[in-house]
Amino acid sequence: MPQMNMIEAINSALDCVLASDRNVLIFGQDVGYFGGVFRATDGLQRKHGRDRVFDAPITEAGIVAAAVGMGAYGKRPVVEIQFADYIYPATDQLISEAARMRYRTGGEWWSPITVRSPYGGGIYGGQTHSQSPEGIFTHVAGLKTVIPSNPHDAKGLLIAAIEDDDPVLFFEPKRLYNGPFDGHHDRPVQSWAGHPASAVPAEHYRIELGKAKIARPGEALTMLAYGTMVHVALAAAQEAGVDVEVIDLRTLIPLDLQTITTSVEKTGRCIVVHEATRTCGFGAELAALVQEHCFYALEAPVMRVTGWDTPYPHAFEWEYFPGPARVARAIRQIIEV
Amino acid sequence: MMRALHNGLSLHVPEPWCRPGSKANFDAFDIPAAGSVARPPIEVEPFAIRELAYSLVRVIDEQGNATGDWDPCLTADVLKRGLRAMVLTRVYDNRMVRAQRQGKTSFYMKSTGEEAVAVAAAMALDRADMCFPTYRQQGLLVARDWPLLDMMNQVFSNSQDRLKGRQMPVFYSSREAGFFSISGNLGTQYSQAVGWAMAAALDRDPRIAAAWIGEGATAEGDFHHALTFASVYQAPVILNIVNNQWAISSFSGIAGGERTTFAARGVGFGLPSLRVDGNDFLAVYAATDWAAKRARAGHGPALIELFTYRAEGHSTSDDPGKYRPGSEAAAWPLGDPIERLKAHLIRRGDWDDTRHAEMLAEAEAHVRDVGKQSERLGTLRSGARPEVSSMFEDVFKNMPPHLRAQRDEMLR
Ligand SMILES: Cc1ncc(C[n+]2csc(CCOP(=O)(O)OP(=O)(O)O)c2C)c(N)n1
Numbered sequence: 178m179p180q181m182n183m184i185e186a187i188n189s190a191l192d193c194v195l196a197s198d199r200n201v202l203i204f205g206q207d208v209g210y211f212g213g214v215f216r217a218t219d220g221l222q223r224k225h226g227r228d229r230v231f232d233a234p235i236t237e238a239g240i241v242a243a244a245v246g247m248g249a250y251g252k253r254p255v256v257e258i259q260f261a262d263y264i265y266p267a268t269d270q271l272i273s274e275a276a277r278m279r280y281r282t283g284g285e286w287w288s289p290i291t292v293r294s295p296y297g298g299g300i301y302g303g304q305t306h307s308q309s310p311e312g313i314f315t316h317v318a319g320l321k322t323v324i325p326s327n328p329h330d331a332k333g334l335l336i337a338a339i340e341d342d343d344p345v346l347f348f349e350p351k352r353l354y355n356g357p358f359d360g361h362h363d364r365p366v367q368s369w370a371g372h373p374a375s376a377v378p379a380e381h382y383r384i385e386l387g388k389a390k391i392a393r394p395g396e397a398l399t400m401l402a403y404g405t406m407v408h409v410a411l412a413a414a415q416e417a418g419v420d421v422e423v424i425d426l427r428t429l430i431p432l433d434l435q436t437i438t439t440s441v442e443k444t445g446r447c448i449v450v451h452e453a454t455r456t457c458g459f460g461a462e463l464a465a466l467v468q469e470h471c472f473y474a475l476e477a478p479v480m481r482v483t484g485w486d487t488p489y490p491h492a493f494e495w496e497y498f499p500g501p502a503r504v505a506r507a508i509r510q511i512i513e514v
Numbered sequence: 515m516m517r518a519l520h521n522g523l524s525l526h527v528p529e530p531w532c533r534p535g536s537k538a539n540f541d542a543f544d545i546p547a548a549g550s551v552a553r554p555p556i557e558v559e560p561f562a563i564r565e566l567a568y569s570l571v572r573v574i575d576e577q578g579n580a581t582g583d584w585d586p587c588l589t590a591d592v593l594k595r596g597l598r599a600m601v602l603t604r605v606y607d608n609r610m611v612r613a614q615r616q617g618k619t620s621f622y623m624k625s626t627g628e629e630a631v632a633v634a635a636a637m638a639l640d641r642a643d644m645c646f647p648t649y650r651q652q653g654l655l656v657a658r659d660w661p662l663l664d665m666m667n668q669v670f671s672n673s674q675d676r677l678k679g680r681q682m683p684v685f686y687s688s689r690e691a692g693f694f695s696i697s698g699n700l701g702t703q704y705s706q707a708v709g710w711a712m713a714a715a716l717d718r719d720p721r722i723a724a725a726w727i728g729e730g731a732t733a734e735g736d737f738h739h740a741l742t743f744a745s746v747y748q749a750p751v752i753l754n755i756v757n758n759q760w761a762i763s764s765f766s767g768i769a770g771g772e773r774t775t776f777a778a779r780g781v782g783f784g785l786p787s788l789r790v791d792g793n794d795f796l797a798v799y800a801a802t803d804w805a806a807k808r809a810r811a812g813h814g815p816a817l818i819e820l821f822t823y824r825a826e827g828h829s830t831s832d833d834p835g836k837y838r839p840g841s842e843a844a845a846w847p848l849g850d851p852i853e854r855l856k857a858h859l860i861r862r863g864d865w866d867d868t869r870h871a872e873m874l875a876e877a878e879a880h881v882r883d884v885g886k887q888s889e890r891l892g893t894l895r896s897g898a899r900p901e902v903s904s905m906f907e908d909v910f911k912n913m914p915p916h917l918r919a920q921r922d923e924m925l926r
Contacts (some may be wrong), residue, residue, distance in 0.1 A: 210533065211763035211837045231527045232768045234733035235700055235761060263699060266735060301620035301894070303682030305698030456916065485920045490905045491620070492671035492679025492894060496924060497905065 181377040182369040184354045186328035187217045187293070190335040191255065193381040195225045198253060201339060204233045205240060205257030205293075214259055215295055215354060237267035244290040245275050253289050255339055261296035261348055262305045268313070275344040276319030288344045293335070296324075297405050297452050298489055298498055299352035299362065307489035309404075309453035314346050315429050315462065321345040322429040323386060326353065326407040327374030330427060333384030341386060350404035358405060359412035360500035389433035391440070395422035398446035398511055401437060401463050403427065406450045406499070413504035419512055429459055437463070438470045445476040446511050450504055455483040477514035482507045528767030534835060538845035545847050548575035548791075549582025553800070556808040560786040567777035567787040570821060573796035574854050578861035586638075586800040590864040596637055596795055597859065598873060599657040600629035600852050605877045606652070606662055609885050610669055610683075614830045618893040619669050623684050625650045627793070627825030627843065630851035631726075631756055633657040634798035639724060639806055644714075646694045646707035646725040649684050650756065660691045662884045672892030672899065678907075679900040701727055701734035704753065708743040711751035711815070722809045724752040724802075729776050729819075730761020730769050737779075741817070745783040748814035752805045753780070755817070756792065758824035763837040780817030792822030793848040795855040821848065 181189060194201045203218060209232040212219030222230040233240050237258055244254040258264045264271075275288040298307035314320050323338050323345055325331035331349070338345040352358045356367040357374075369375035392407050397420040402410040407425045414421035422440050426433065441447050447467050449460040464479040482499045489497055532539045551571050554563050573580050580587075588596075607624040614622040625632065632653030639645070645654050655665060664676060668686055671679040677687060687695035694703060694710075707725030714721050727737060732755055744751055755776045759766050769776075780787030786808070790801045798820060805816035825843040827834045834840075859865035892898035906913060906921040913921075 206761075207763045209527070210529075214762065214831070227527045227529070228525045232764045234769055235730045235764075236733040236735065238735055239733065265699070301682075303685070303698065304680065305682070455920075485906070485924065486917060487905055487909050488680065490678075490680045491682050492675075492899055493902060493905045496902055 178376040179379050180370060180375050181328045182355050182375065183325070183328045183331050183349070184216055186332040186377045187335055187349065188219060188221065189377065189379065190332040191218060191221055192224070194255075194336055194339045195221065195229060197381055200251060200253045201229075201255060202247070202252060203230045203255045203257070206233055206235055206259045208232060208257050213257060215351065217257065217293070237263055238270055241267040241270040241275065241290070241292065244292075245270060245278070245288050248288045248290050249286055253339060255291045255293060258292060258294040260306050261294040261310050262308045264292070264294055264310060271314070271320065271344070272317050276317050279343070280319060287342055289342045291339045291345045291347055293347045293349060295351035295354075296348040297350045297352055298494055299358060299405065301491060301494055302489075303491035304488040307494070309451065309484070311346070311348055311429060312453055312458045315459050319344070320430065321386060322348070323427065324348045324350065324404040324429065325427060326350065326392075326404055326425050327357065327372070328369055328377050329374045330384055330390070332377050333382050334386065334427060336381060337383040337386050340383065345386070348404070352405050353408070357408050360409040360498065361412065362495050384427070386428045387431035387433055389427055389436040390425045391422065391436070392425040393421065393423040395420040395444070397421060397444060398448060398508065399424060399437070399440040399444045401426060401447065401449045403429065403451070406452055409499070409501050409504055410450055413501040413508060416501055417505040417508040419508050421508060434466060434470065437467065441467055441471040442474045445474050447471070447475070448480045448482060448504070448507050448511055450482045450499060452484050452499060454486045455481060456486050458483055477511050480507050480511050528765070528772050530765035530767060530838070532839050532842070534837065534839055536839060538839045538842040540845060540847050543847060546570050546572065548572040549584075551582065551584065553583040553804065556804060556811060557813050558786065560784050563786055564781055567781050567789055568775055570789050570791055571797050571801055572791040572794050573800060574794050574858050578854070578857035580796055580858060584797060584800040586796055586803055588796070588799065590859070590862065592637065593855065593859055593864070596633055596657070596799075597852065597855050598877070599633045599653065600795070600855065601874060602877045602881070603629045603633065603653045603656045604852065605874070605881045606656065606665070609881050610666070611830060613669070613885070613893070617895055618889065619671070619683050620894055621683050621830055622669065623649050623829045624826050625652055627846075627850060628756065628758055628822050629653050630795045630798050630855070631754070631792050631820045631822060634795045635724065635754065635802045638799045638802035640721065642692065642721050643806070644692050644694065644707070644710055644721060644723045646703040646710070646723060647696065648703070648726050648728055648731075648756070649696050650728070651726050652684065652686070655686060655688065655691055655693055658691050658693075660688060660693070662881065663888055664688070666884060666888035667891060670888060670891075670893040672888065672897065674891045675900055678904050680905070700731040701736035705736045705740040705743060707753070708740045708749050708751050711749035712743070712747050715747070715750055720810055722750040722752065722806060724754065726754045726756055728761060729755055729757040729766050729771060730764060732776060732779065733769050741780065741783040741785065744815035745785055750809035751815045752802065752809065753785070753815060753817045755779070755819045756822065757819055758822045760824045760828070760838065762828045762832060775819060777817060777819035785815055785817045787817040787819070789819045789821060791848055792820030793851040793854060795851055796858070823848070825850075
């Protein structure tokens with residue numbers, strides 16, 4: 178099976194759907210000839226044509242609005258927002274338009290669009306190249322939100338997202354593009370080569386949206402994670418020497434509640450981790466769901482380990498990032514309760 | 515630059531004049547002779563000067579002479595100050611890129627080839643006028659004699675960084691220098707500048723605002739909000755569009771440059787709109803001076819397209835060889851702003867190669883000294899940093915309890 182890093186897996190997913198569906202087209206800033214600032218669309222314009230993979234003007238509102246219009250015509254646009262931090266100008270088109278199109282028209286119109294965007298920190302991008310805005314969109318009725326944690330999932334989930342008839346936000350953990358980063362920023366950079374999840378079929382396959390995956394089975398506590406934090410959670414579990422069950426949510430909306438509750442019923446303890454700011458983050462929703470559904474199984478309060486409630490500071494990236502030391506500390510703490 | 519449309523029933527996707535592997539080619543660019551555009555009185559009706567949005571204000575000709583009635587007739591002293599600020603900006607940029615390559619900071623953005631856009635404008639504006647720049651107008655700070663040490667400290671996020679390590683390199687801010695905080699989100703400053711100018715008008719304040727935006731970012735909504743507000747309220751603001759031909763890998767056609775000029779954007783809003791040779795120090799100075807006098811005299815806003823070329827990569831993260839021929843910068847028909855002003859000064863008899871070499875050496879020595887000084891105060895990777903706990907400050911004026919708790923948790 179071919180070995181791919183996450184960029185190559187995303188590129189392969191886009192290549193597959195461009196080939197399988199004439200209605201799929203890709204546009205965004207610098208995605209055409211150049212192939213995107215992170216190279217996700219490299220070579221796709223040459224292969225599929227300039228009118229199926231092309232550069233867009235620098236207006237995120239315009240990009241998403243055009244996608245909504247193309248979707249209304251019958252196309253299946255996949256757009257790239259260069260950094261998740263730059264999605265905000267498009268929020269009106271996403272929240273007021275794409276998200277509600279099916280509902281407000283009783284199913285007469287819909288928005289089968291996919292918005293891909295790199296998110297998260299770890300590259301010294303400061304406050305405008307590091308944010309994790311997923312919680313803003315999971316709060317909106319009508320938007321699906323997907324966040325992969327490895328090349329194999331990225332390809333299958335992206336194909337499923339594109340083929341889905343509802344609008345999907347597909348946030349790509351940019352710090353995982355080239356390797357499985359576990360938060361140890363001071364250690365040598367790892368590549369995906371040799372990692373089991375870098376074995377990615379060349380052909381078209383889907384991973385159903387709304388299905389979590391157990392990244393590490395365990396008995397002592399449940400840790401809910403997605404994106405980069407899956408790898409941080411795995412490292413922290415090992416470093417704390419505790420038998421943690423790490424669940425990689427993969428899709429935030431729709432959420433695989435069943436896998437979560439089955440695990441927490443078993444372990445009786447739950448920690449939620451994410452890189453996004455804490456207050457009103459997706460972790461708050463997860464914590465609420467766990468206490469609603471597993472209250473009588475819980476032996477300790479649900480804990481959260483997250484980014485702080487500040488903008489992402491350039492020089493203090495690693496003090497901000499909820500790395501393995503912080504997560505391991507939470508593991509030790511919850512185990513003692 | 516304008517191309518005929520022959521799409522039939524297909525989607526038109528613009529492509530630039532050349533790509534890597536082909537020869538740089540600017541033949542399609544129509545470059546009017548220096549001095550060929552007349553300078554209207556500052557109180558002119560915008561409608562009467564529509565054609566200025568489609569021509570090109572140029573002063574310095576191919577021989578280095580200043581020609582035509584846009585010549586601002588500056589003294590040799592002023593010109594030498596301008597030349598030095600442009601040279602200093604370029605030397606500073608080069609040193610910061612080297613520091614980035616050595617791992618002393620994360621990122622850098624040069625303004626090479628575009629120094630006149632910022633330096634000449636800063637010199638034509640009053641020191642008290644308020645600038646709303648992009649990340650490529652560091653020349654404003656240099657021309658306003660803002661200490662390079664302060665700029666470097668920001669680039670290194672070191673212990674003396676006035677922004678406390680919070681911003682990416684080059685996202686400067688200086689209230690004292692009249693230099694508004696750089697966002698990172700393109701275009702936001704443009705409409706904010708109009709708001710500042712409206713507020714100044716409310717107070718009958720003689721200060722005006724000036725804003726800059728890249729041609730790529732004119733596609734953002736903020737650009738259009740700015741023109742709307744400027745036009746509706748006749749705000750005393752100068753709206754500059756820096757058309758350096760490229761927005762990362764996207765050529766100006768992706769921002770609409772195939773069909774008309776960027777200056778022409780202003781015509782539809784009833785703004786007096788000038789298209790100016792951005793590599794011509796005298797032309798940039800004269801156009802800014804014209805617009806500033808006009809705004810200060812109560813005749814409202816103006817728009818200026820500065821026609822220039824991004825001579826180097828977008829940033830240290832970029833490799834322009836992947837999307838444009840390497841020979842393009844050398845082939846740029848409007849030359850280099852430093853070389854052109856130098857040639858003009860020599861032509862006037864006010865300068866020579868020896869003095870130029872001396873000035874360059876002096877600028878390099880200065881930048882080297884300040885660089886060492888700044889590095890002693892810390893760099894991103896080593897040495898002193900701002901206080902870590904300070905990352906929780908300034909989220910709000912007063913730190914609320916939940917941030918106090920998080921700060922204590924972090925420091926545990
Ligand atoms: C809202 C937003 N979208 C996208 C970006 C990413 N980005 C940074 S610079 C840039 C190109 C800007 O080009 P232009 O406006 O022409 O200015 P130049 O860099 O050429 O000076 C892009 C797309 C951003 N910073 N902000």
